[in-house]
Amino acid sequence: MIKEDPQIEEIKPPLHESIYVKLRQSLARGELAPGQALSLRNLASSFGGSVTPVRDAVWRLTAEYALHIGPTRRISVPQLKKSEIRELLRVRALLEPEAAGIAIKNISSATIDKMRIADENMNHAVKNGDVAQYMACNHDFHFHLYRASGSSVLVPMIEALWVRFGPFMRHAYPDVSGMNGVEDHHAEALSALKRGDDFGLKRAIAADVNDGLKFLLHDLGES
Amino acid sequence: MIKEDPQIEEIKPPLHESIYVKLRQSLARGELAPGQALSLRNLASSFGGSVTPVRDAVWRLTAEYALHIGPTRRISVPQLKKSEIRELLRVRALLEPEAAGIAIKNISSATIDKMRIADENMNHAVKNGDVAQYMACNHDFHFHLYRASGSSVLVPMIEALWVRFGPFMRHAYPDVSGMNGVEDHHAEALSALKRGDDFGLKRAIAADVNDGLKFLLHDLGES
DNA sequence: CTGGGATTTTTGTTATAACATTATAAATTG
DNA sequence: CAATTTATAATGTTATAACAAAAATCCCAG
Incomplete structure (x- = not known):
């Protein structure tokens, strides 16, 4: 079968990707205060979607130290010493x-x-x-x-x-x-x-x- | 209520944490060849567990560039240029x-x-x-x-x-x-x-x- | 044998529900 | 009224199922 428009070969990005990008941007722009608490379900309802794609995005950001996981596994915006x-x-x-x-x-x-x-x-x-x-x-x-x-x-x-x-x-x-x-x-x-x-x-x-x-x-x- | 043994206050680490540690160690030790393909379900059955905690571990590692996600979202060990x-x-x-x-x-x-x-x-x-x-x-x-x-x-x-x-x-x-x-x-x-x-x-x-x-x-x- | 096309399998994605733990609010007690 | 306990709500964790896309396999024509 021949593609109708092979040039416009856009594969839609997954939800977790766009959540990751948006959250990262919010952090970079300083829209989230240091120490502010975040929760998976809140983020999910904010960005639209379930917790699974939110988890992907959050774990990526924690690996970059852009988000912080507390001792009781709470997610928050890091407070730099x-x-x-x-x-x-x-x-x-x-x-x-x-x-x-x-x-x-x-x-x-x-x-x-x-x-x-x-x-x-x-x-x-x-x-x-x-x-x-x-x-x-x-x-x-x-x-x-x-x-x-x-x-x-x-x-x-x-x-x-x-x-x-x-x-x-x-x-x-x-x-x-x-x-x-x-x-x-x-x-x-x-x-x-x-x-x-x-x-x-x-x-x-x-x-x-x-x-x-x-x-x-x-x-x-x-x- | 009084804790019976307050010294041995060990909170068990989540599954995704231990998967992350083990996978990271395998990579650091060179046990996985560059370009080698990995799959969520394989990793899940290897480490014991479902795909959800594996996803957490994998996304952390991709954020560190320790794992690579291909254009079709396949997971693999990075091949450095x-x-x-x-x-x-x-x-x-x-x-x-x-x-x-x-x-x-x-x-x-x-x-x-x-x-x-x-x-x-x-x-x-x-x-x-x-x-x-x-x-x-x-x-x-x-x-x-x-x-x-x-x-x-x-x-x-x-x-x-x-x-x-x-x-x-x-x-x-x-x-x-x-x-x-x-x-x-x-x-x-x-x-x-x-x-x-x-x-x-x-x-x-x-x-x-x-x-x-x-x-x-x-x-x-x-x- | 050798390609090419259809089929099957594998793979990542997402939503959902059940569970354990922690934080918060309410109630109780001194 | 303050401190402590209890109950309620919120949160992270995990497993599972359904779906779509991609890869691998199979099959058949040449």
Whole structure:
């Protein structure tokens, strides 16, 4: 039998897949507060479906440490300890420059443009005090770069790290007003990118991550 | 009501947990060949139980990239591409010295002893051509060190990386006979550890990882 | 023998129900 | 009124059955 439309060969994704994507997105965007309790049946009725596909999604997320299972097997949004935040940011500072270093070798000018636009939108969001927009644009800026590395290893690892920060970030930054003073490492990164400066790019990305470190630890009352 | 024996307060772990642990161990030990197909019902009858707890375990492992889901949703043991192996080892070379650097600050002499013993057993295994024993001892040596860091972030990440190598390693090293020639970075590491040499330890660990890189890439027909 | 097509088997997906444990609310007691 | 106990509700766990899609097998024409 001949397929009527072989080009539109779309296989519908399973329910657990879409639940996983939506839940992950909610976490990354900080829509769920740290410590917040979740239950399989609630999630099932929220997303439409039974507990079985929800379990698949939840277990995937717990394996990524994007969700936490308590000692009595209750599901909740993780609450990061200060030491964990510090280490997580340290890992980011190791992995993200690495991805950037690969990306600079084969990045297109079109991608650089997208990064520039994301940066502009981000600055605009900061001025308007729009936290959600700020987070989305910052994410776009970084991942346009990292995805240009073409790495199927680094990009998912870094993405998983960002998801873990999501719930914490949104509540650490009640507003983005205090962020105007920081140096603009994005501009540095774009500049280094255009002139093909491998080392400069890595330095800018590392500085961008470490700035977040300083800002967050200050927020937590540390040096 | 008073508990009869409050000390023996053991809550039995769920089935999916033990399935997850066993499957993960099989992968880490290289007992499953890359590309090998798995099925939920087979696993269920192997481990005893129904498909539901098996699904939980499998989805956790796919989230760690320890198992692979094909385009038609078939479960299989991942087959690493050369570029992926290279990147995975690069990430190891970034993360493992980092963990070692934290560990050296508060490691006990008892732990160093355990590392020394693991190294001795490993050398013994190499002489006897016992691949399984070699892999187990090498694992022990490294993770006694990493666990001493007390990091709840780095250790699980590194562990996940090792699991991904399991299936590949066992089939890349049909025997360990050719491994006598390589420099003994474990001895370097132990020496640096005893004299509290932070930089030397990191260098030794990085060299140990990169040696694996050279060896594996040679095996894959690259420079 | 060798392909190709129909059939059978296998496999992942999802919903549902029963069970044990834990958390919450209510009732009781001092 | 507070603390403790009891009862109720909610939650995670597991097994099972029905369904759809894919893979493997079988069968027959050439």
